[in-house]
Amino acid sequence: MSRLSPDQQAEVFYPSSDGEPIAESYVHLYVLLVTLEVLRQYLEGQQATVLANQFLYYAQGFPKLRVAPDVMVIFNVAPGGRDNYKVWEEEQVPSVIFEMTSPGTKNHDQEFKKTLYEQLGVKEYWLFDPKEEWIKEQLRGYRLRQDVYELITDNRSEPLKLRLQVEGEQIGFYREDTGEKLLMPAELAQALREEQQLADAEAQARQQAEQQVEQLKQRLRRCEAACRQTSLGVDLDRNDNSLE
Numbered sequence: 095m096s097r098l099s100p101d102q103q104a105e106v107f108y109p110s111s112d113g114e115p116i117a118e119s120y121v122h123l124y125v126l127l128v129t130l131e132v133l134r135q136y137l138e139g140q141q142a143t144v145l146a147n148q149f150l151y152y153a154q155g156f157p158k159l160r161v162a163p164d165v166m167v168i169f170n171v172a173p174g175g176r177d178n179y180k181v182w183e184e185e186q187v188p189s190v191i192f193e194m195t196s197p198g199t200k201n202h203d204q205e206f207k208k209t210l211y212e213q214l215g216v217k218e219y220w221l222f223d224p225k226e227e228w229i230k231e232q233l234r235g236y237r238l239r240q241d242v243y244e245l246i247t248d249n250r251s252e253p254l255k256l257r258l259q260v261e262g263e264q265i266g267f268y269r270e271d272t273g274e275k276l277l278m279p280a281e282l283a284q285a286l287r288e289e290q291q292l293a294d295a296e297a298q299a300r301q302q303a304e305q306q307v308e309q310l311k312q313r314l315r316r317c318e319a320a321c322r323q324t325s326l327g328v329d330l331d332r333n334d335n336s337l338e
Contacts, residue, residue: 106155106157108149108157108178109178110149110177110178117147117164118196119225121224121263122164122194125194126146126147128279129146129165129192129264130144130145131279132267132277132278133254133267133276135276136256136267136276138173140173141169141170142169142170143171143172143174143176144167144168145168145175145176145179146164146165147162147163148177148178149162150162150163150166150179150181151178152181152187154180154182160178163188164191164192166190167188167191167254168184168186168188169186169189181214188214189217189253190216190217190218190219190251190253190254191218191219193207193220193221194222195222195229196223196225196227196228197227197228200228207219208236211243212236212241212242217237217238217252217253218237218238218246219235219236219243220235220251221233222265224263225263231260232260233249233260235258250270254267255269255270255271256268256270256276257270264278
């Protein structure tokens with residue numbers, strides 16, 4: 095397809111919203127937002143971006159040819175958000191896409207989107223069914239092999255270098271190099287609270303220890319003063335006896 099001239103490009107409008115709900119239920123919305131934030135923090139500092147429910151335009155000059163992945167990870171692009179994502183401008187297609195699926199989107203996710211992402215060259219495509227309504231195992235992934243999607247059997251994401259695990263209505267992400275879990279916002283908040291409580295307890299213990307040391311010093315000073323008085327009294331008695 096030939097590239098459009100600058101004048102032709104200016105005439106084409108690419109909307110950033112269609113007024114449709116982000117997700118069909120609170121559960122789907124929550125897992126979308128949590129996945130977005132977990133992966134955003136994980137890739138912070140890298141030449142990558144994580145976008146959620148934003149239009150992915152894949153054909154220049156044809157604004158109706160678009161899709162809005164629930165979460166997509168794109169490498170080798172400038173970090174930060176976008177109102178929408180145009181493949182021909184960024185010159186990169188997403189490496190990993192997550193769709194939070196349901197019976198209502200099952201056919202669209204399994205047929206149209208799967209075929210489109212395969213043709214675009216998206217390396218991995220993951221379907222997550224948070225309510226366990228049609229995917230028995232809840233999480234199902236496909237990896238591109240020789241331009242064809244193959245089922246992922248080990249729940250590993252090669253581009254992300256993460257292991258994925260179903261944890262109730264969420265996806266747990268674990269680093270392959272250390273096994274460390276990427277904390278979800280609620281888990282991160284709890285960890286920060288526990289860290290603060292530990293720091294407060296340590297500060298209180300240190301303050302108590304300092305008070306005990308100060309009390310011991312005061313007792314020691316009183317003992318030294320008493321000893322000096324006792325010693326002085328003994329010396330005076332000796333002097334009195336010598337005068338006799």
